[in-house]
Amino acid sequence: INMAMAGIVRHVSSLLSNKSSIIAGCIKRPLNIRLLHTSFSLFSSDDVSPRGPAYTTSMSGACIPANPEKLCPIYRILDNNGKILNTSEDPKLSNDLLLNLYENMVTLQIMDQYLYRAQRMGAISFYMTNFGEEGTHFGSAAALDPNDVVYAQYREAGVLMWRGFSLDDIMNQCFSNMLEGGKGRQMPVHYGSKALNFHYISSPLATQMPQAPGYAFGLKQSGSKNCVICYFGDGAAQEGDAHASMNFAATLGCPVIFMCRNNGYAISTPIEDQYAGDGIVRRGLGYGMEAIRVDGNDILAMYNATTYARKVCVEEHRPVLIEAMTYRLGSHSTSDDQEQYQDMEQVEYWRRNLYPATRLKLYLIEKEIWDEEKEEELAKRVDREIKASFQKARKVKKSPIDEMFNDVYDVPSKRLLQQQQELWNHLDKYGQHYPIDNYAPSKK
Amino acid sequence: MAWTNRILSVSRGTGIRLSSVLLNEIRHASSNPSSIFTPNPPPVEGPTSEKNLVEAIRSAIDIAMDDDHTAAVFGEDVAFGGVFRCTVGLKEKYGQERVFNTPLSEQGIVAFAIGLAAQGSTAIAEIQFADYIHPAFDQVVNEAAKFRYRCGGEFSCGRMTVRAPYGAVGHGGHYHSQSVEGFYAHVPGLKVVIPRGPSQAKGLLLSAIRDDNPVFFFEPKGLYRAAVEQVPDSDYTIPLSQAEVITEGTDVTLVGYGTQIQVLRQVCQMANDELKVRCELIDLRTILPWDVETIAKSVCKTGKLVVAHEAPLTAGFAAEICSTIQNECFLNLEAPIQRVCGWDTPFPLVFEPFYLPDKYRCLEAVKRVINY
Numbered sequence: 001i002n003m004a005m006a007g008i009v010r011h012v013s014s015l016l017s018n019k020s021s022i023i024a025g026c027i028k029r030p031l032n033i034r035l036l037h038t039s040f041s042l043f044s045s046d047d048v049s050p051r052g053p054a055y056t057t058s059m060s061g062a063c064i065p066a067n068p069e070k071l072c073p074i075y076r077i078l079d080n081n082g083k084i085l086n087t088s089e090d091p092k093l094s095n096d097l098l099l100n101l102y103e104n105m106v107t108l109q110i111m112d113q114y115l116y117r118a119q120r121m122g123a124i125s126f127y128m129t130n131f132g133e134e135g136t137h138f139g140s141a142a143a144l145d146p147n148d149v150v151y152a153q154y155r156e157a158g159v160l161m162w163r164g165f166s167l168d169d170i171m172n173q174c175f176s177n178m179l180e181g182g183k184g185r186q187m188p189v190h191y192g193s194k195a196l197n198f199h200y201i202s203s204p205l206a207t208q209m210p211q212a213p214g215y216a217f218g219l220k221q222s223g224s225k226n227c228v229i230c231y232f233g234d235g236a237a238q239e240g241d242a243h244a245s246m247n248f249a250a251t252l253g254c255p256v257i258f259m260c261r262n263n264g265y266a267i268s269t270p271i272e273d274q275y276a277g278d279g280i281v282r283r284g285l286g287y288g289m290e291a292i293r294v295d296g297n298d299i300l301a302m303y304n305a306t307t308y309a310r311k312v313c314v315e316e317h318r319p320v321l322i323e324a325m326t327y328r329l330g331s332h333s334t335s336d337d338q339e340q341y342q343d344m345e346q347v348e349y350w351r352r353n354l355y356p357a358t359r360l361k362l363y364l365i366e367k368e369i370w371d372e373e374k375e376e377e378l379a380k381r382v383d384r385e386i387k388a389s390f391q392k393a394r395k396v397k398k399s400p401i402d403e404m405f406n407d408v409y410d411v412p413s414k415r416l417l418q419q420q421q422e423l424w425n426h427l428d429k430y431g432q433h434y435p436i437d438n439y440a441p442s443k444k
Numbered sequence: 445m446a447w448t449n450r451i452l453s454v455s456r457g458t459g460i461r462l463s464s465v466l467l468n469e470i471r472h473a474s475s476n477p478s479s480i481f482t483p484n485p486p487p488v489e490g491p492t493s494e495k496n497l498v499e500a501i502r503s504a505i506d507i508a509m510d511d512d513h514t515a516a517v518f519g520e521d522v523a524f525g526g527v528f529r530c531t532v533g534l535k536e537k538y539g540q541e542r543v544f545n546t547p548l549s550e551q552g553i554v555a556f557a558i559g560l561a562a563q564g565s566t567a568i569a570e571i572q573f574a575d576y577i578h579p580a581f582d583q584v585v586n587e588a589a590k591f592r593y594r595c596g597g598e599f600s601c602g603r604m605t606v607r608a609p610y611g612a613v614g615h616g617g618h619y620h621s622q623s624v625e626g627f628y629a630h631v632p633g634l635k636v637v638i639p640r641g642p643s644q645a646k647g648l649l650l651s652a653i654r655d656d657n658p659v660f661f662f663e664p665k666g667l668y669r670a671a672v673e674q675v676p677d678s679d680y681t682i683p684l685s686q687a688e689v690i691t692e693g694t695d696v697t698l699v700g701y702g703t704q705i706q707v708l709r710q711v712c713q714m715a716n717d718e719l720k721v722r723c724e725l726i727d728l729r730t731i732l733p734w735d736v737e738t739i740a741k742s743v744c745k746t747g748k749l750v751v752a753h754e755a756p757l758t759a760g761f762a763a764e765i766c767s768t769i770q771n772e773c774f775l776n777l778e779a780p781i782q783r784v785c786g787w788d789t790p791f792p793l794v795f796e797p798f799y800l801p802d803k804y805r806c807l808e809a810v811k812r813v814i815n816y
Contacts (some may be wrong), residue, residue: 214560325529414737
């Protein structure tokens, strides 16, 4: 046991002396979990059980309290007014990158407003906004490699935009037209892109989570230097799939960053009704996984946390959990009205004082690379581009009707082809009752 | 049956009286379908070896892993060889990065398979009993089945195969005997395959693994050791979505799959001997998408159909076959289609002999259509 302990001490001190990460000094590297595992040995004594842990004769010594003495702190380096709180933590991003981040955040915000109104006017069937959470998207996306694979929930449009998903791409998806990758088979905001390594959104919550370790395991086996990032919300984190995902990732050594957007609400359900413990971050310990709680509205802290997590994933094949504390400023979707359950004073407080784009803007102004004139120009340009993209997308027809029968399998089954023929025969007789003109012509 | 004969001869030799319970067991062992297995002829030419169902399945997985270096086999207890020994020796041969245990979570296992397959590797997942696949239902129905469709074919998880033992085993009760093909047959995007014996299993499993769609492969656990055949040593596949006419006949069409084929073989014999009725026996092999043509062609010829499966009657897969065939062959039918299935109860332990669609119940169904 003494030799094992000496080994652990040596291992820990070598980890702590590793200064290659910008925040190595601030984040405690964990002990290699496998050295401390409840396994089996042929050694036991009055002090140590053959299962590994030490014995204690006082129950309180073996008791882990239900609630910690204090909540896990939140890592942030930009204050509410855009001032850097700890210069040694400043990632010192280039001006180009910072401006790019800011412009994207503004674009997303304006686009969300536009598409929300478009749904209200009946132009598109459904929409979900990202208000208040743009920091979680761009801060994390900017720290990733373009070939890192993304699994997401539905409120991560910024991640896709950062990768290169254009306004046209978003509009096409929202209009469910024939230019959309999914061929209009799913509702708006169920976007994705193979070229941009972003899996398609599906409505059931947390189902993407246990797939992430599977994908990551394959990446690891192939010798890839990329990782997987998996976004999910505070509500989705309660699903059984979330538990399975983290346990599998940690146990099988899968390079996954689990990114929880804790925005305080799952539709109308506040976090008080969602969990009793200290949020999601502390669950990492239960799975043997390192976890970081970060200010989701501090784009620089998000960048740093994601950079660190990525390094651990890629170099050590260990998953990392990040809980990004943020706040959902809008309703859940166009089918929801936040005023029914959210304290609008609270919403206004967060919008006025903690808005991620605002904090970044103040930081840019301080750096003298932004001003109100540029702000006006940006807003005008973005507005113009969004309007143009919108008008273009709404004119595009829907996919040809035969696309309803494709991609069920790699090759349509006999029965599907028969059913397709049945539909054609039906439309030959009753076609005038169907909106056929809205669809591009089929091969038939 | 070796064990029954041995016990009877020991009893006779030593004069030890057997209890009435044991005598009943022995008497009914002859009607236990698992104890009577008629070997199938090898589906392809070439050298063969004697293998049981477990060994045939293992051979298929071994070939798949040898052939495809991205292939991985995983699930609960897979590393030491699996509770049914289907993966014995594979970890030693391919290493623990390719043959490994997962934590105990079926939703995790199936989702892991989806993710691994999406990455481009070949994922062969094992669920310990089909009865336990239900926690993964969401992943199967909402994710695996819709994966390719929802993204216009940009992504796919076609390289995944999920294997699970299904069906009656004599003592399994509610949770070790279920047939679940009915649930998954209803999901567009999946394939469901059920082999009737070792040489069929090897060829069908290799097809399933190589098919670029998520395939659910249900193995008749009652036949794992009882079914022994000459299985070709080579790498061969049997096409999916093709039913097989095992015995040609003119009077009645019998359709089944998996273990039920053994029962129906006996029914063919009994019908021939007792009723001079020549049955055409068809093994469906693939439940989804199923081979309507072969069944329809047969029923148009015979005019009479009996479908049998262990799964409960109501909304079981036989209902789908009946509906389709009455539409395809309405004017050729000479009698209502008969279904012989498990009763609409959870699978009972002590009542198993009365629950299963055994040869006597199936023979009765044949008589009903013949005499209609």
